[in-house]
Amino acid sequence: MIKTFTFSALALGLCFSAFAQEPLNTAAVQKIRTEGLDNSKAMEIAYKITDVAGPRLSNSPGLKRAQDWAVKYFKEIGLQNVHLEAWGEFGKGWQVDKYYAATTLPFYRPMIASPKAWTPGTKGPIKSEVILIKADTVTDLAKYKGKLTGKIVMIESATLQPLKNSYTPDAVRYTEEALEKMAAAEPQAAGAGRRGNFGNAGGNQRAMMLKLMAVRAAIDSMLLAEKIGLKLTYARGSHGTFFTSNGASYKLDAKPVNPELEVSSEDYLHILRLLRGGEKVELEAEVKTSFYDKDPKGYNVIAEIPGTDPKLKSEIVMLGGHYDSWHSGTGATDNAAGSAVMIEAVRILKAIDFKPKRTIRIALWSSEEQGLFGSRGYVKEHFADPSNMTAKPEHEKLSAYYNLDNGTGTIRGVYLQGNAAVRDIFQTWLTPFADLGAKTITINNTGGTDHQAFDGVGLPGFQFIQDPMDYNTRTHHSNQDTFDRLDGDDLKKSATIVASFVYHTSERAEKLPRKTMPTPAAPRQ
Amino acid sequence: MIKTFTFSALALGLCFSAFAQEPLNTAAVQKIRTEGLDNSKAMEIAYKITDVAGPRLSNSPGLKRAQDWAVKYFKEIGLQNVHLEAWGEFGKGWQVDKYYAATTLPFYRPMIASPKAWTPGTKGPIKSEVILIKADTVTDLAKYKGKLTGKIVMIESATLQPLKNSYTPDAVRYTEEALEKMAAAEPQAAGAGRRGNFGNAGGNQRAMMLKLMAVRAAIDSMLLAEKIGLKLTYARGSHGTFFTSNGASYKLDAKPVNPELEVSSEDYLHILRLLRGGEKVELEAEVKTSFYDKDPKGYNVIAEIPGTDPKLKSEIVMLGGHYDSWHSGTGATDNAAGSAVMIEAVRILKAIDFKPKRTIRIALWSSEEQGLFGSRGYVKEHFADPSNMTAKPEHEKLSAYYNLDNGTGTIRGVYLQGNAAVRDIFQTWLTPFADLGAKTITINNTGGTDHQAFDGVGLPGFQFIQDPMDYNTRTHHSNQDTFDRLDGDDLKKSATIVASFVYHTSERAEKLPRKTMPTPAAPRQ
Incomplete structure (x- = not known):
């Protein structure tokens, strides 16, 4: 399932027809x-x-x-x-051929992380102090010029929060109550729940986000010009689980990007706390990745x-x-x-x-x-x-x-995707699977995958x-x-x-x- | 807190004395x-x-x-x-100086694992097929003789179970009900809850465990004689969290042991499933560890x-x-x-x-x-x-x-460790911390750490x-x-x-x- 920030709108104007009892071949x-x-x-x-x-x-x-x-x-x-x-x-295929990274100062600790998709590897094994880039504006970057070649860097972020204990289960199944609520849902209006790239962010927040993105883009350009050794990026998750974000460009004509690791929260926050605390952090790493562009077609x-x-x-x-x-x-x-x-x-x-x-x-x-x-x-x-x-x-x-x-x-049922005319058909087809827990029909849309x-x-x-x-x-x-x-x-x-x-x-x-x-x-x- | 298989026995024969209201300096x-x-x-x-x-x-x-x-x-x-x-x-101190391991066949995947405490490193970077040792008896080992030098091995275990989804929260706090139960506990009889090294295992189970341990010891000896490259051991845990077990011997005169990794459950089970399924698994690894025996005293x-x-x-x-x-x-x-x-x-x-x-x-x-x-x-x-x-x-x-x-x-209260005479004292001293959730006194013992x-x-x-x-x-x-x-x-x-x-x-x-x-x-x- 893809990550998505848009919700499907209900296409109005359905074709209705009358059905006899839908047959079921028991x-x-x-x-x-x-x-x-x-x-x-x-x-x-x-x-x-x-x-x-x-x-x-x-x-x-x-x-x-x-x-x-x-x-x-x-x-x-x-x-x-x-x-x-x-x-x-x-475009290009890509895979990881080697991933190794560990802090060596203040002590040795291997890092749970992954190269970000479609990023290049390091220039062989590298070892460097980790530099924390602090820049609220593009002009703040001037002080780093000429100082980052071959270095391992991470970007200061005021919004990163410490991890919290989890008092809720990792895994859940739908309760009867939740299923009943889905079944009772009314058709959504066209465009309901639709959000732009910034969700429901207000004007000020939107402006701040745009500014942040501009600074981040400027930082990435500078890091590339400086020929840094490796960029470390925070990856959401906890306890050794981390989530990868979207990768770099897979296009055949993609512009060069920095070697980049998405680092598990514990390992990332550890380094960040140390750098904020004024400790010297040293890292060694070796990342090899391969690109595959012989056949750019998708199948x-x-x-x-x-x-x-x-x-x-x-x-x-x-x-x-x-x-x-x-x-x-x-x-x-x-x-x-x-x-x-x-x-x-x-x-x-x-x-x-x-x-x-x-x-x-x-x-x-x-x-x-x-x-x-x-x-x-x-x-x-x-x-x-x-x-x-x-x-x-x-x-x-x-x-x-x-x-x-x-x-x-x-499977607990089906999303009708706004197509009310199939409700009775699907309801009949689900009948023999009520004992497996599948009985719910919802008029609702669901998004983020290929039926769309x-x-x-x-x-x-x-x-x-x-x-x-x-x-x-x-x-x-x-x-x-x-x-x-x-x-x-x-x-x-x-x-x-x-x-x-x-x-x-x-x-x-x-x-x-x-x-x-x-x-x-x-x-x- | 140490891992422990014994529960503290209540020492009987307490010194009782009568107290006036215990003073509290507010x-x-x-x-x-x-x-x-x-x-x-x-x-x-x-x-x-x-x-x-x-x-x-x-x-x-x-x-x-x-x-x-x-x-x-x-x-x-x-x-x-x-x-x-x-x-x-x-005895000896020990630390990890480098840990790297990844499967290279059937595809590249870095492994979340750790050298087992007080084990030696590998002889430089190694790369080998992973051999699954299957032995129910010591005589079953004969077939491996002369075939394991430099190899990476793991031991088949019929008792290893697939991981399960977790429907309970990782973190919990004591409920009022649980605290009340602790507070109402009666003194335990001397020796209550005491278990031997095999817990409450019956005779048959005990014999099976002893046999299993004997086979495991024989396997380890053989692996050492064969000069294997690395042994992989299952580490409990999930989602990238793994628990280390007790280490090898830290004694100055400890016998040599195999280089050994404790491997996170997902990575271990992955390899085990592949080997059981007849796939070839290849691993590359490099482990460096150091021992410190200059001052064997503990401080x-x-x-x-x-x-x-x-x-x-x-x-x-x-x-x-x-x-x-x-x-x-x-x-x-x-x-x-x-x-x-x-x-x-x-x-x-x-x-x-x-x-x-x-x-x-x-x-x-x-x-x-x-x-x-x-x-x-x-x-x-x-x-x-x-x-x-x-x-x-x-x-x-x-x-x-x-x-x-x-x-x-x-802190939610105190274990009296069977010392009933301090109950009223501690109850008074806890009074000003009820708002912080600390109010429970239990006569119970707790074990596994230094107050013992x-x-x-x-x-x-x-x-x-x-x-x-x-x-x-x-x-x-x-x-x-x-x-x-x-x-x-x-x-x-x-x-x-x-x-x-x-x-x-x-x-x-x-x-x-x-x-x-x-x-x-x-x-x-």
Whole structure:
């Protein structure tokens, strides 16, 4: 799941139609449940994606390993049209080849940190005093000129707060109360909750932030001109968990940047306190990173269970999740979990020898973390160009796209994404999974992931409601987003539910009702 | 606080006496509160002990730095008889000079880990496949003979469990209910709760554990004979927090051991899953450690505010806490916290220009973590030899010893350590601190730290009740036991309360009532 500061607006003007009682194939559900719950391969799949393939930053060798494995696996379980499909130009891949850093003064302590994505390494092993840059204005920088070459630096920040003890659990599941509140939600007005880049900051705060950003940019330019050895940046988190932020530019023509480490809060604050206290801090470090620009195109993994009904097989049911991750963990909850569930869902359908009426197509997107690029590129190529909302022929053929990208937490229901006409359908399809805790339908939108690429061009794209678990406290973009964070019970429940949703979407007499096509002027979703 | 598998037994046969209402000097309390709560230096002191001095493993340079700082500080604030006092022979100091380890296959990932205390480093930078040793019996080891030289190894363990999500908070404070339960506790019978080295394990389990230990010892011998490159050991913990276990031998004549890393659970389990899954895992590592055997003696820091009453100044009130720590964090909650509180308590008493009747003596113990050696050596030298319970002249002179060693959590009351005769005294002394949450007296013992050295020879030695916070979940012997874990409000409250207890103990007409001297045959406390 990408970090996002915008909330999806509800596209108004829905297509309504009247339904008879939505059919449910209970025999099929039973087969799916048996295969999904008693014979789950979800954790084996997740193991291959995380433990074996590793971090899967866009266009990195890790993502390539995971994509190659998925292609092989899809073929093994009998899917058709298995291929890597380019969605457009991404830019450079990148990976860490060596990370080592430790304070050597006032005493030796290895640092929990990570090179920031798409930054260069150090010029071999380096060792230097750490310089604390204090600058409220650009002119304050003059005093550092000529003094920083080869040095390790960090930037003073008055807003950094000491860490606090945590009196709340890392992991939570939705309570019945919270689910009832979601179910009772009213449709949001268009643009509701929409925020600019500075959230709801007032004019003064906005001006201050802009000034701060200008000073930070000037500092970075100076550090680059000075040819510093390494920049240390604070990474949110605690207890050895740290969250990586967005990386440097991955563009082929990206401007040079400083070597930079994102440092765990404890190690960063330790150095900061010492420097503020007037102690000398010395650090040694060696960072090696590699860039990959031979093939700048980005790829999704695509595979199908072809439809078998002569009239319906040209229609499509899609399911998917993004396969790329950040680099400091192994992207287990973000989003090997969702990927493994979707792969397992198609495995279940193959295992019960399902011959769908409509074609079932799975997509493992890439470059979600940089802006849903994989899904947006695919949607633009296959369905509609969101800049002019001109539909392509396939636009009419897609019944639904189901996405999973909110961590390991099991499915508790579905976000309707404002599409009230599917409420009764989904409610019926959820009925056999109430015992697994999945029963909630909310009209609400949810954002930050690939169903938005579909929803943005008027296609029924849905993300399931998932238990939050420790996604926000421990795993989302963190170094601790590893296989250990996955809950096998949760994954197998989710895969079972998704398989049944896909089954019923494929077999349904009609495609799912959809919202009207947005106008090109509609806000980007 | 040391790890302990034995619980203190209640020494029976208490000295009872009848008291008039215990006096309380409310004017002095007010002065102490003002200095302690409004002008606290506790966090500045803790900063020096943790951030500046660093890890303080027994006889390490870090402990020496911290001891030297304490000596300097005690002199600065006007204490007398400030000195390092040897308590006996400890053995070798040790520290980490370099730690680097990362998997290089199947992909690059730096490892969160630490050299195990008192183990040697690697022979320079090493790189090897990781070998998983599987041996249920000693004879199973034959197959590895001649194949492990220079290799990185880990030992298969069927008992290692996958990590679980945490649905409970890391940090907790005592509830009113829990405190009331402690207050209502009955004296424990002698030997109650006492467990052997295998806890309450039954005969079969005990036999299995002995067998397992024998196999483990045989494996270690073989690994040593094979001259392996490095051994990886599982360290409890999660999310980048790991807990170090007891180290190798620190004795001057310690037998050679393997280079060994204690590896965070996520990184260890990652490698274990890969090896079990048949993947090749390659690791590169470089570990440098140093041993210090020039002065094998162990030292406590001792300092005094001399008594001023001609009749009472030869009597002593002691306060203290252990100053040594484990090596992978900076020993903030274990036990810079307790040390800082005790140092701050004497600072408060000096700041209010207190001229005590009895002599106030502070002790910062060393080698607590290896078996309360510092306090036991001191007690044996000054008060009584526990092997024969023969009291020395100073035994009669000590009124009380107050200890603090249960983390950052503020004082909520006192453990009486079975000494019912002090209940009313302490209850009165706590009265002015009810608003700080300190009001509970429990007859219970608590163990695992230095007041036991005093209690064991019939001297009134007390440990305060402290809020548990995240001591057991995150900090006790962990790499994350850093300054960040300290709560300044808690430390200043605790120091204020201790200062007042010490004040009143010094001014009291009589020494505190004490339990009878244990017989030499009494169980070790």
